[in-house]
Amino acid sequence: MMNSIGRLRFGAALLGIGAASPAWAADVIRIVSPYQTTTLDPMRSAAAGNIETYGQLYSRLLRRNAETGALEPGLAEKWDISADGLTYTFHLREAQFSDGSPITADDVVFSLERIHSDKKSAYPAPLGALDTISAADARTVVVKLKSPFAPFLGNLEIWNMGIVSKADVDKRGEDAFVKAPLTSGPYAVKEWKPNEKLVLEPNGHYWRQGYPKSDATVELMEIASPETRQAMITAGEVDVMRAVPWAQIDALKKIDTIDMRLEPSTTIYMTLLSEKREPFSNMKARQAAAYAIDNKAMTKAVTRGYATPANTTLPGSIEFHDNDYPGIPYDPAKAKELLAESGMAGKEVKILATADAAAQQMALLLQAQWQAIGFKPVIVNVDGGAWWDATGKGDYDAAANWWYNETPDPDLAVRWAVCGSCGSNSYNTFYENPKVDELVEQGTKEADPAKRAAIYKEIQKITTEEVAQIPLYYAPNAVAYSKRLQGIKLTPSLQWTLEDTTIAK
Amino acid sequence: MNLLSTVARRLLQLVGVMAGVAVVTFLLTRLAPGDPARLLAGERASAETIAAIRHQYGLDLPLWQQFFVYIENLLGGDIGRSLRFQQPVAELIVRFMWPTLFLTGYVVCLAVPPTVILAIASARRPGGLADQAIRMIGIVGLAIPVFWLGIMMSRLFGVTLGWFPVSGYGTGFADHLYHLFLPALSTAIWVVPVLTQSLRAALIDRSGADFVTAARAQGASEREIFWKTVLPNAVLPTLNLLGVMVAFLIGGAIIVETVYAVPGLGSLMIGALLGRDYYVVQGLTLVFAFATVLVTLAVDLLTALIDPRVRL
DSSP, rough: OOOHHHHHHHHHHTTTTTOOTTTTTTTTEEEEEEEEOOOTTTTTTTSSTTTHHHHOOOSSSSOOTHHHTTTTSSSSEEEEEESSSSSSEEEEEBBBOOSSSSSOOHHHHHHHHHHHHHOOOOGGGGGGGGEEEEEETEEEEEEEEESTTTTHHTTTGGGGGGGHHHHHHEEEEEEEETTSOOOOSSEEEEEEEEEEEEEEETTTTTTSTTTTSOOOOOEEEEEHHHHHHHHHHHHTTEEEEEOOOOOGHHHHTTTTEEEEEEEEEEEEEEEEEOSSSSSTHHHHHHHHHHTOOOOHHHHHHHHOSSSSEEEEEOOSSSTOTTTTOOOOOOOOHHHHHHHHHTTTTTTTEEEEEEHHHHHHHHHHHHHHHHHHOEEEEEEEEOOHHHHOOOOOOOOSSSSEEEESSSSSHOOOOOOHHOOOOOOSSHHHHHOOOOHHHHHHHHHHHHHOHHHHHHHHOOOOHHHHHHTTTEEEEEEEEEEEETEEEEEEOBBBBBBBOGGGGGEEE | OOOHHHHHHHHHHHHHHHHHHHHHHHHHHHHSSSHHHHHOOOOOOOOOHHHHHHHHHTSSSSSSHHHHHHHHHTTTTOOOTTTOOOHHHHHHHHHHHHHHHHHHHHHHHHHHHHHHHHHHHHHSSSSSSHHHHHHHHHHHHSSSHHHHHHHHHIIIIIIISSSSSSSSSOOSHHHHHHHHHHHHHHHHHHHHHHHHHHHHHHHHHHTTTTTHHHHHTTOOOOHHIIIIIIIHHHHHHHHHHHHHHHHHHHHHTHHHHHHHOSSHHHHHHHHHHTTHHHHHHHHHHHHHHHHHHHHHHHHHHHHHHHOOHHHH
């Protein structure tokens, strides 16, 4: 670090303004990401940016071990599950909010109840099986389910399940989350500058003794331009760069002070196909489109070989992913045959593309490959807002994008991506197969892992064959870290392990 | 007296401009596809959740009713709350305004001295070697896109040489100067040639004017003629151009602020546009319109100060 202080002095001397205070005077961990924090209320948003923030501010009943990925006690010290799998009793540990007030069963009931039934809750799906929740005493919470639900404990660990203070929210309403919210997690808000950065400081009342390991403040900075993010980490102005574009990985790998990592994720890149209109309302046309795609070559071209070609509609690293399924091979002759049978040859295909490099490349490659078999693809450039508007209405034909699953369990993934009756319209494709929907329900009621594996295998086979979406590749999280940080990573659930992070002196 | 009437006329204009801008931006933001509620709640949110959020913020009302509410609030001096952050728009704008104003002032300070020197050097012998060289360099400066120049300068002076920071605004006056040096320089490189060409043309034009011949006939020295007659007369059109540029910089520093991660109005605008944060976009355009009118007024007053004829 002497080096960067020396550089600062030199620059200051050049301008003749004396010694500027070195940026590293106090310990600060700076993380730079394109994703914005737009709300501090864990219930209000499921957008990237907020997800990362929630994990630093709010503890949940359970937590996931950052090393092993196993579920561990969080605010709940232990729990009992009734024999019929319908009643969960959670025993809370003694813990406090950031102002020192105790975290009680009432707070837990209040927090989960609002995620489950508040109209403005962004993502109630993980609590879909919940029937009632009540406080038996100040430290015991009883949850009753409508039906047995295998992934329930895992779902209580998802980013929006953070416990907030009932007293504070009752008193301040929405304002409780605008300025200095009471937090239950490893950090508290020092200062929030929306559209610029969120500054966090260690929460002195955090229940995990001795955590966060470092007393450094944390700045979550929002920088849209990848070139600027790269310049910042290369110049040593920040410690962590999230969302490194594929094209920048090699350059960052060459820098001594930077640890450029490709971390495991549950992210899948795929292209949506709108089944609301021709040509892709026709299954043979969808299959033709899928056989026309050489996704191995595409993966190599877009990600420079840093991602793995996808073989099913579900993320590659979730439980019960079918690694042996061959996927749809690249076969242009068969694609042309299928297209002729479908009667959709020569139809226009409107491909939506946002401005980022990967989206543009995917759109171009899809266009070229579909053109080759006899579609008439055109690319329509839009921004994120217009993208969601169009896909939500089914007003498009194809749109390449990514999604990720917040837990290792596949339940939420199938509900999101291929279930027509789960409220997601199969991720805006309007794909609907009653058999798949039935399997989705069975998958959560079944407790035996072997039987669940068979169910999810079946779902993957049907939806890949019927081309609910065209799977493209499984991408790791590309994150660059300054080597002065130890113990930090971005977990597959998109949570920073900041409480385990230390700074090398 | 006349000065006062200029100010009064301008203030009246201001009202008209602001009203027009308010209507146009309101319509443009609402008619563009995209839903702030969806972008706020994220992709996984259900249609019911989106509807609830739209209802909470009054986005489900008919357009004319929303407009009426907006204008009513505006007249009461309230430009609204950010849909994304639940904070007053005015508070956000004030927070993001200082880096942009500082940057604009910085650009002016960096751009004006070289402009005057280069224009005088060029105009001294039009078509001469110095004039040709300055014009060539000016064309190069104009032709380089700001975003590319910004990225290259941040790579060279920030990353490779480490002389300057590549991002941020810093704390304290000296630190601001230090952090904003590269952004200000990248902008000035594009501003200087434009101003130089304008000032050069005016200088050449004025040195052949009748009043210069008259001054010469009265026996004034060339030095005196240049400083007291030619330059003051030539400065006026360039001053107007500078005014336009300053107004443009306040509203248009988007690219340079993005490249150097300066937390200014430009980056606030980009974020608000992408997030469909209607009231922030509307508030910012109003502020930009206000700034433009104000800058032009300031230029007019300055012109009146320099050129007594304008006061007549």
